[in-house]
Amino acid sequence: MRAHMANLKQVAAQAGVSSATVSRYLNGTLSLPQPTRDAIETAIRELNYSPNPFARSLSRGRADVIRMVVPDIKTPFFSALVAAVENAAFEREQELEIAVTLNRPGRESRYLDSVSERHVDGLIFVTNHPDVAPLEKRITAARRVVLLDENVPHAQAPRLFCDNEGGGAMAADHLADHGHKVVGVIGTGDEMYSGAARFRGFQTALQARFGAQAQILRKCGQGYTQEEGRRLCAAILDSGLPVSAIFVMSDEMVMGTLDELKARGLSVPGDISLISFDDILPLDYFETPVTAIRQPVEALGEMAVRILLDTDWNDPASRSRVTLLPVTLVERSSVASVTHPSKSNDSTGG
Amino acid sequence: MRAHMANLKQVAAQAGVSSATVSRYLNGTLSLPQPTRDAIETAIRELNYSPNPFARSLSRGRADVIRMVVPDIKTPFFSALVAAVENAAFEREQELEIAVTLNRPGRESRYLDSVSERHVDGLIFVTNHPDVAPLEKRITAARRVVLLDENVPHAQAPRLFCDNEGGGAMAADHLADHGHKVVGVIGTGDEMYSGAARFRGFQTALQARFGAQAQILRKCGQGYTQEEGRRLCAAILDSGLPVSAIFVMSDEMVMGTLDELKARGLSVPGDISLISFDDILPLDYFETPVTAIRQPVEALGEMAVRILLDTDWNDPASRSRVTLLPVTLVERSSVASVTHPSKSNDSTGG
Numbered sequence: 001m002r003a004h005m006a007n008l009k010q011v012a013a014q015a016g017v018s019s020a021t022v023s024r025y026l027n028g029t030l031s032l033p034q035p036t037r038d039a040i041e042t043a044i045r046e047l048n049y050s051p052n053p054f055a056r057s058l059s060r061g062r063a064d065v066i067r068m069v070v071p072d073i074k075t076p077f078f079s080a081l082v083a084a085v086e087n088a089a090f091e092r093e094q095e096l097e098i099a100v101t102l103n104r105p106g107r108e109s110r111y112l113d114s115v116s117e118r119h120v121d122g123l124i125f126v127t128n129h130p131d132v133a134p135l136e137k138r139i140t141a142a143r144r145v146v147l148l149d150e151n152v153p154h155a156q157a158p159r160l161f162c163d164n165e166g167g168g169a170m171a172a173d174h175l176a177d178h179g180h181k182v183v184g185v186i187g188t189g190d191e192m193y194s195g196a197a198r199f200r201g202f203q204t205a206l207q208a209r210f211g212a213q214a215q216i217l218r219k220c221g222q223g224y225t226q227e228e229g230r231r232l233c234a235a236i237l238d239s240g241l242p243v244s245a246i247f248v249m250s251d252e253m254v255m256g257t258l259d260e261l262k263a264r265g266l267s268v269p270g271d272i273s274l275i276s277f278d279d280i281l282p283l284d285y286f287e288t289p290v291t292a293i294r295q296p297v298e299a300l301g302e303m304a305v306r307i308l309l310d311t312d313w314n315d316p317a318s319r320s321r322v323t324l325l326p327v328t329l330v331e332r333s334s335v336a337s338v339t340h341p342s343k344s345n346d347s348t349g350g
Numbered sequence: 351m352r353a354h355m356a357n358l359k360q361v362a363a364q365a366g367v368s369s370a371t372v373s374r375y376l377n378g379t380l381s382l383p384q385p386t387r388d389a390i391e392t393a394i395r396e397l398n399y400s401p402n403p404f405a406r407s408l409s410r411g412r413a414d415v416i417r418m419v420v421p422d423i424k425t426p427f428f429s430a431l432v433a434a435v436e437n438a439a440f441e442r443e444q445e446l447e448i449a450v451t452l453n454r455p456g457r458e459s460r461y462l463d464s465v466s467e468r469h470v471d472g473l474i475f476v477t478n479h480p481d482v483a484p485l486e487k488r489i490t491a492a493r494r495v496v497l498l499d500e501n502v503p504h505a506q507a508p509r510l511f512c513d514n515e516g517g518g519a520m521a522a523d524h525l526a527d528h529g530h531k532v533v534g535v536i537g538t539g540d541e542m543y544s545g546a547a548r549f550r551g552f553q554t555a556l557q558a559r560f561g562a563q564a565q566i567l568r569k570c571g572q573g574y575t576q577e578e579g580r581r582l583c584a585a586i587l588d589s590g591l592p593v594s595a596i597f598v599m600s601d602e603m604v605m606g607t608l609d610e611l612k613a614r615g616l617s618v619p620g621d622i623s624l625i626s627f628d629d630i631l632p633l634d635y636f637e638t639p640v641t642a643i644r645q646p647v648e649a650l651g652e653m654a655v656r657i658l659l660d661t662d663w664n665d666p667a668s669r670s671r672v673t674l675l676p677v678t679l680v681e682r683s684s685v686a687s688v689t690h691p692s693k694s695n696d697s698t699g700g
Contacts, residue, residue: 026460072436073432073436073448074430076426079424079429082450083422083423083450086422086423086450086452090452096449097447097448097449098448098450099445099448100432100433100446102437102440106375106376110376255632255635258635282605282632282636285605285637286637287636287637
């Protein structure tokens, strides 16, 4: 196949332009006058040049194709993350293939193997289920894999996360600034990297402010979904602990939390203050605009591509690097000051 | 290559299970006891079987890989559509590759060519820019392409849309039921299939109800974005026509419309009634929950996969079929009855 296939350079030579021009024309990043376009198209046709990435990988040994694997695409955080990676890949003249696993281990394994088999140049890998141990060896073996958003603990790969712990601390500080000492936390549990880190940051910061007066009731679900948000909010309200605020670890969960509060006739922030994490949904437009810790989605996408393309994969230190990007607080209207501070120290919590 | 590569049947035979079992195990859809998994994994290793889709396409002539091409993945409608196709593809045991074009013609062309070159089994193709003429021949040549959501007029391909015209009529009827005769329309123009069809349905229905009393001011933008929504809302308000309601052709545009109304101190539905199209964003949670025409996203995804896999591509009639799926009205709180009906007939409109 290699012998019969023209390369980009030959096409460029026949068309009388540079290889970069042909490449950018084919990528759609360059507008050219019609005669130049005609010359390139004629050269492509006459030389039987195939700009197909797989064909290129056969002829040149590299595909310029990277793949991004996400658990699902409907969750706004993941679709925003994919869009950010897409933009960054385009800037670097990489083609991006996106694959959705729905957290099915068989699919995850197959996509990881596609790197080992050199069908793609590398993988930006996002998983968000707890049973990741079977993936560890495959990730290490695949080499050119960047772990994004959630961790796979014992794999050897560069990792990129938002500063989940810092974000948790930021949420606690904001609630503490408004006098909230007795609070609920809704999210995932310690089996998820993000859930563990956000809670750790939150708990440490609230205790630093209020010491033993801080009471935190944590309820953990199976995923960052609206349904889990509603269920866990109900569990907190049913606990009897007089929480004045809830830290909700995702925008989706906020929707479920709002459902439950509304069903019980409770208002935000009159009865309960809320603070979210993600800030991807249009929280600005909600009945009570929701204060949130914002994930740096654009920066995460850009950095993920940079790490994938620029890491020295033969350097164990580079392959083990962890990068954290800072989060920010976006203040809106869902956190009010405690007007009747809870005096009770006899409730459950910790 | 073909001679050296074991097929699924050989793996199944050595492992002592059915081909379907191996296939479903590899797809991650089947949980098996450890001894069975070990037997399959051993057979795969010993026979050097590669479940990679491209390798499979070489050995079996078919890849079982379909590709979906979308303009962008951040717009909630497209991410929901991709998720729906993903679910349907999984049900049909097809692997789905997702590609984002950002409406760049070079990228669109390349993905279309990937079908001609048999790198994928077929394409579900979504584009939403007006300059689609150059794609027509490529789509016809590629054959196994389903056009979804927007049209590419002269291509020969089966098409699947929601009933845009019916949805426009439904929006007009709902506004008419509340007495709105002088209304604005914000969306795309006639160069887009969806914009043309939604407006045609809206205009026809409103005129059927109110005859010459119906006054419609239509403002057309370059895309269904928040920015365009805000700009076009401002244009309608600046026109001087005393509109009592606006039909906004996308959820994203509703956000921009709300921005502009808020900036001018106008309330929904007190000053202006709004009705949206899509119903993908969490409109239920908005300050005023927004009434919308809901697109049948799940059904569109399922049907797109069905058309791609079940069309007889040698039958010109099948290749030219157009399928419309019905939309529904989701009534919330953004449409109020006209209390001071506009008496003026001296304004612009049509």
